[in-house]
Amino acid sequence: MSFINKIEDLAGKHDDKVDKGLDKVGAVAKKKASGHDEQIDKVVGKAKDATRPQD
Template identity: 50%
Template sequence: MSDFMDKAKDMADKHDKQVDQGMDKAGDMADKRTGGKYDEQIDKGVDAAQARTGEGDTSPR
C-alpha cells in the first residue's frame, strides 16, 4: 500500500495545477448540491487540501 501512496504523491506533485483545479471543481459541485449552505466550510476544506498537494494552492481566488 505504501508504494501506491508514494505513486499518488508523486503524481500530485507533478500535476499540482490539475489537482488543484479538480479540487476546485469538486468543491463547487459540493457547494451546488448543498445549495451554498456550507460554502465557507467547503472552501476551507478545499484550501486545506490544496495546500497539502504538490507545491500548494496554484488556483487564483
C-alpha cells in the same frame, strides 16, 4: 515505490491539474450543500495545501 508514494509523486508533478479538480469538486459540493460555502472552501484549501509538492 509504494502506491502512496506514486500518488504523491503524480500529485506533485501535476499540482495545477489537481487544484483544478479540487475547485470543480468544491463547486459541485456548494451546489449540493448550499449555505456551507465557507466550510467547503476551507476543506478545498486544506486539500490543495496537502497536495502541494514538498520541498
